[in-house]
Amino acid sequence: MSDSQAQAASRAAAAIVESLPPRVAFAGGLWRTASPPLLPGEAEGVAGALEARRVEFAIGRAFARQALAALGVAPCPIPRARSRAPVWPEGLVGSISHCDGFCGAIAARGDLYAGVGLDVDSAAPLARASRPLVCADGELDDAQSRNGLARDSAAKLIFSIKESVYKAYAQATGDFLDFLDVAVELDSPSTFLARIIAPHRRSPPGGPDLAGVFGLVPGFVFSAIGISSSSRDQEHEPKSTSMDKASRGDRPHQDAYPA
Numbered sequence: 587m588s589d590s591q592a593q594a595a596s597r598a599a600a601a602i603v604e605s606l607p608p609r610v611a612f613a614g615g616l617w618r619t620a621s622p623p624l625l626p627g628e629a630e631g632v633a634g635a636l637e638a639r640r641v642e643f644a645i646g647r648a649f650a651r652q653a654l655a656a657l658g659v660a661p662c663p664i665p666r667a668r669s670r671a672p673v674w675p676e677g678l679v680g681s682i683s684h685c686d687g688f689c690g691a692i693a694a695r696g697d698l699y700a701g702v703g704l705d706v707d708s709a710a711p712l713a714r715a716s717r718p719l720v721c722a723d724g725e726l727d728d729a730q731s732r733n734g735l736a737r738d739s740a741a742k743l744i745f746s747i748k749e750s751v752y753k754a755y756a757q758a759t760g761d762f763l764d765f766l767d768v769a770v771e772l773d774s775p776s777t778f779l780a781r782i783i784a785p786h787r788r789s790p791p792g793g794p795d796l797a798g799v800f801g802l803v804p805g806f807v808f809s810a811i812g813i814s815s816s817s818r819d820q821e822h823e824p825k826s827t828s829m830d831k832a833s834r835g836d837r838p839h840q841d842a843y844p845a
Contacts, residue, residue, distance in 0.1 A: 592616055594805040595688050598706065602690060605776060605799040607812040609698055613652030614690025614706070622648035631666030642689070646682040650691035653680065657693055671756075681753045683707075688806060700791045700815040701757030703750035703798075706808045711738035712745050720745050720765045729772050742807055744770050747800055750809040751780045758790040758813045776801060778809070791815060 595616040603612055621641045632643045651661050654675070664680075665673050674680045680693035681704040692704045712720065721744045729740035747770050752763050767784035782794040790796065790813050798811030 591687050592618075594803075598688055598801075598803050598806040598808060599690065601801045601803050602704075602706070602808055602810065605801055605808075606692065606810055607699075607702075607799070610692050610694045610702060610810070610812055611653040611656035612690060612692050612704075613649040613656070614688065616687065617645040617648065617689065621645065625661070625663040627663045627665040631670075642684055645689045646684055646691060649689055650680060650682055650693065653691045653693040654678065657695060659693075679757050681750070683749075683808075685806070690808075692810065694812060696815060698815060699812045701754035701759075701813045702811065703753030703755075703757075704808070704810045705746045705749035705753070706806060707742065707746050707749075709739070709742065709802065709805055709807050712741040716745075717741050720748065722766065722769065725770050733772050733775060739802065739807075743772075743800060743802065743809070746807050747778050747780065747798065747809040750798060750811050751796060754796075754811045754813045755782070755790055758815075759788055761788060763787060772800075780811070 599615040602614065606612055621644050624644050624647060628647055632640045635643070647664050650664050650672070655661070657678070659675060659678065662675055667673050672680065672682060674693070677696045678693055679696050679699050679702050680691060681702050682691045683704045683706045685707045687708070688706050690704060690706050692702055694702050721741055725744050726737055726740050729735050729744065730737060735743065748765050748768050751768055755761065755763055763782070767782060767787050769781045769783045771779045773779050776799055778798050778800055780796045780798065782789060792814055796811060796813060798809060800809040
């Protein structure tokens with residue numbers, strides 16, 4: 587771990603903390619010691635995985651426990667469901683995200699949020715071949731004109747935003763989105779609006795219009811969102827899941843399941 591990597595991760599962590607929705611706890615950055623231990627029931631989630639994946643998994647769990655501790659939750663296992671999503675303690679929601687040089691987790695109480703989503707990614711451009719699968723042309727044009735972003739940066743930012751929306755929506759509804767099911771608008775230099783536009787997708791609590799935050803810091807792009815539980819009904823009971831960083835082959839949902 588170089589000093590420059592540590593500084594970049596620290597800047598990203600500070601920016602995330604400053605941006606998060608109210609009453610959402612965060613822990614993250616670079617893990618500075620040996621791989622943390624797993625708790626009972628967690629190792630099965632990475633049985634047979636490569637060492638790098640096991641370390642990544644363990645660090646994600648350790649940061650998730652730190653975020654939960656900020657809410658007064660004692661250390662507890664965060665196993666992986668058959669869907670490969672993390673299983674959060676009852677009454678809580680959370681999200682874990684990791685990329686090269688950074689790992690972070692957020693957590694919140696289910697009586698406040700039906701779902702939360704965090705995505706942190708490198709600032710490297712999104713592959714051009716993936717852009718039509720992720721972004722509508724109007725979204726890229728809007729991001730460029732409103733925020734003065736280069737098209738490469740705009741595409742990566744929209745990717746990150748849709749990943750965080752994907753995670754929070756899955757927790758809030760138990761359903762899963764594709765990228766083009768969501769339309770994103772950057773309504774300020776640090777906030778976004780996302781609308782569920784696919785008619786076959788049910789609306790999350792509070793309706794199809796969602797608001798979140800984003801940031802671009804040297805080396806990283808991040809986004810976060812919380813879907814309020816205030817108007818949730820019985821159909822939208824909280825799902826103890828979140829989506830995490832992994833490749834889905836040709837599909838660009840890189841943050842989809844393994845956490």
